[in-house]
Each structure stands twice: as structure tokens, then as C-alpha cells.
Amino acid sequence: MKLIRAIIRPEREEAVLGRLEAAGLFAVTKMPVLGRGKQRGIQVGPVHYDILSKSMLLLIVGEEEYPRAIAAIEQGAGTGHPGDGKIFVQEVSESYTIRTGTKETESVSE
Template sequence: MKKIEAVIRPEKLDVVKKALADAGFLGMTVSEVKGRGIQGGIVERYRGREYLVDLLPKVKIEMVVKEEDVDEVIKIICENAKTGQHGDGKIFVLPVERVVRVRTGEEGREAI
């Protein structure tokens, strides 16, 4: 099993969530986060003054999927979150050693 963490633009969440659900990937945790990439933030203007916004609002989607589903989930997220501009996000894939469903005690694939 693998954990997928995708950090994307907030305005893309509904599109990505629907595409994942349509493909049968329903379980996820979504958090509002702030971050920046290599661009270091953006310069905004307000009343003629410039100021740096170095932490931009993002959304983090966390999912645990079967190893054979990782490439499909990544493809769905990329296709639906991409704008072609800086700040589209990143996807991280991590190993998962153990999963336990709290309600039933099921473990492994049955618990996903």
C-alpha cells in the first residue's frame, strides 16, 4: 500500500475529487494548507504598494491506495489539477506499513 499526498490549488479540489470518485477512489482526507515552491511566493499590489505573499493557500489531499493503483491516481490528479502555471502543486508517494480500520479491526487491503 502507498500513501499519496497531493498538494494542489484550492480551486481545483472539486474537479480532482469528482474525477477520483468517478474512477472509484472515494476515500481521502483533505486539509487546507499554505506553502510555497521554488518561485518563493508572489508579489501583490494593494493601493499602489507592493508586498510579498510568500505562503500561498493550497489544499492537501491524502489517500492510501493499493500499490497497483498509484499510477492511475497520480494520472487523474495531474490531468485534473494542471493549469500549466507555477503553483500547480506536487504529489508525494510514501510507503504504508500497516492500515487498521478502527470500527472493525480489519487490517491491510480490507481496511482501505
């Protein structure tokens, strides 16, 4: 399993969620976050905005769903301009369903 953490422009959130649903990926957690990337904020006339609003999406997907999830996020979030965001991927070795206590594991093939 993979944990995908995507930091995207808030105005692209609905497009990304639509692409994920079209790819058959429905489970997602989203939250508003603040931050900046390599560009260190944005300059609008004489005003410099150091910290920008972004949206963070969290998904847990299987090995077979992973490429579809990355493609959906890139297609939905991309504008071709600086500040489109980043996607971070981590391995998840196990998860638990709180209601049932069921442990879910997925073998990681190397």
C-alpha cells in the same frame, strides 16, 4: 499500499476530487494548508504574498490503483502554471480499521 499526499491549488480541489471519483477512488482526506514552493510566494503589483493557501489531499491506494490516482490528480490539478502543486508518495506497510481492529496489509512487489 501507497500513501499519496497531493498539495494543490484550492480552486482545483473539486476538479481533482471529480477525477478521482471518475477513476473509482472515493476515499480521500482533505485539509486546507499554507505554504510556498520554489517560487517563494507570489508578487502582485507591489505586494509580495510569501505564504499561499493550498489544499492537501491524502489517499491510501493499492499498487494497482496507484497509477490511476496519480493521473487523476495531475489531470485535475494541472493548469500549466507555476504553483500547480506537488504529489508525494510513500509506502504503507499496514493499516488498521478502528471499528473492527482488522489489520490490512498488501505485499509489496519489487
